[in-house]
Amino acid sequence: MVHLSRAVRGIGAAAIVAATLAAAPAGAQERVRWGVPIAFGSNLTALGDTLPYVAQQLNRMSGGRINFIVQEPGSVIPALGVFDAVSEGKVDAGYSWMGYEIGKVPSSALYGATPFGMEALEFSAWYWFHGGKDMLLEIYARHNIVPIFCGAIAPEGAGWFRQQITNLDQVRGLRFRAAGLGGRIWERVGASVQLIPGPELYQALERGVLDGTEFSLPTVDEQLGFQRVAKFLHLPGFHQPTTNQFLYVNKGVWDKLQEPTKAMIETACQAGVAFAMARAEALQGAVLAKFKAEGVTVARLPEDVLKRLQEATNAVLDEQAARDADFKRVLDSMRKFQDEHQAWKQLGYLPRDWPIR
Structure with missing residues (x-):
């Protein structure tokens, strides 16, 4: 679990920066109040309760000036309709697994989960440090959306x-x-x-x-x-070595935000990734038993x-x-990183079947 603890420490440092920004004079920071529909019920552990955690942290960091009102699936828009609602400006933001829009954005499915692909920690490394984020921002800008990586969980069942x-x-x-x-x-x-x-x-x-x-x-x-x-x-x-969720923000809405507000939202989402990864990993052994x-x-x-x-x-x-240029360049980037990372993945960690004691 060393990799998780390091991630949490790093995110904790970022949270301090965001908290410092939030401590500025009250008149210096805007107020944000968004209804945010989610694709999965908030009662679903690690999958549905991550955005409520992010909303809580944002409210605390901002002194109540950033308020996400979490809206359960189907209460405002259909559970699978987050992408369209944000793109069309029907809502300011929404939270969903990236990939339900595969018919309109084929490359989205690679970001949501790549079969036989990267696990949560590997995906995070590729996304933040090997070009994944930049490509995604460019692709989704065409659909009037700013996507923010905001949750990643352990493998699903087959x-x-x-x-x-x-x-x-x-x-x-x-x-x-x-x-x-x-x-x-x-x-x-x-x-x-x-x-x-x-x-x-x-x-x-x-x-x-x-x-x-x-x-x-x-x-x-x-x-x-x-x-x-x-x-x-x-x-x-x-089929899903990791399940990655994103906060979708309408681009016109995002572009009008102050930089400190953007930084706090992005930082809270980074905390959401660590929260979901750890929470998902913590609970599966007991339920299998x-x-x-x-x-x-x-x-x-x-x-x-x-x-x-x-x-x-x-x-x-x-x-x-072969059919979609964006899909190809994202897939090529992922595969290149996996090839580079493979030696470390195989040699840097104990084999998974190594006895625990």
Whole structure:
């Protein structure tokens, strides 16, 4: 956990800077009051409660001058409608997983989660220090949005099923919920993929509308009750080694903000990344043990299945890169960083299966 503690220390230092800015005379700092719709319910740990944490920290740092009013999914706009609402100026800002807009911004899916790609810490390194942020700002400016990296969590589950998956022939024709690039990969191997919002998934599984689903972290899946209607949870989350969320701000609104206000919002979001990473990592071990006690089989996908899924992933990514120039340059940048980083990743850390004592 050394990498997390260093990240938190660094973010803590940045927070001191922001707090200093907030201590300026009252008349020097503007007041901001935004209703901010979120894509996931604030009750969902690490996934939905990050923006409320960011809002709380902003309120405290600014002495109450920056006030984000968190609006639950569907209360103002549809859960999957954050991108459009911010782009069109219907709301000042919103908070969402980046990738639901894959049809309009194909490269967005790489930022939200790249199958067989970077984990949360690696993505953060690439995003802030290897050009990822600059490319994203340029791409989203065309859509009248300033995206701010504001949350990253541990890998999702690969999926909940009614039978254990031992070969990919079992998923042919399977009615399966998936999103983003992960959905396209499941389609490539024969599943019938649907995109359904989280709150509707339990009922869809219970009624047989779906045969299986992926959604989020094991803790979040537990909150949604998947373990009661599907008894096989497969890991790892090859399709989303990290799930990255962003605060979307209407560009016209952002450009009018004072620099101290922008700095505090960006700093609070950096704190949100550290908060979500640590909170997600802290909770998964206990819930996996609970699943087993409740009769859920928690199993790793077989190696040959993972290899076939990786082959499908490479085909999907390369095909999309051939169709979209932004997707290609983002993917090329990610792959270049992964190649450079690989030696450190393999040698700098203990193997994951190394005994803990």
